[in-house]
Amino acid sequence: MKNNLKVARVQVNLTQQQLAEKVGVTRQTISLIEKGKYNPTLKLCLEICYAVNKTLDEIFWIERESDKIAKN
Amino acid sequence: MKNNLKVARVQVNLTQQQLAEKVGVTRQTISLIEKGKYNPTLKLCLEICYAVNKTLDEIFWIERESDKIAKN
DNA sequence: ATATAATGGAATATATAAATTACATAGATG
């Protein structure tokens, strides 16, 4: 699973710590999500999107074969 | 948390059982998500969207006060 | 050179998503 969270977070000028506080989780959780090592809960995804002012579709996606072709 | 899953699933002519098999979970999990009693995993949400041919934003959202106004 | 801020990562504990099994009900259909 891939995501744009790190870019989106920096765009709104938040540290991992600040974002974590805004959405009510720990910094480690944010870190692991950005690293793609977690499969977060929908509710948390929605809270994060709200905090960084993006939609779900803008931040989260699964990298499928069809996507890879489109990326070149 | 609210969602449009039931409508989207019926639109593509799938039973809960069929959708569950497609995305690799049990029927109960689909049922609970449709009823809004689960907070599903992002990965599962993405699989579901793929199966019913919708985007995340089209199916899942949090009902906020600002949303409620817009619905009238 | 040494604080300090921001991030990555590991190890263990806790909460909860999801599986499993089982039973109940409503609708359709023979």
Added chain:
DNA sequence: CATCTATGTAATTTATATATTCCATTATAT
């Protein structure tokens, strides 16, 4: 009526998201 399909729900178990605590590293600033 009896049967089959689709769905709701409950109890228990298992897997894993998240918390907690701690240490390491990099970059910036003093």
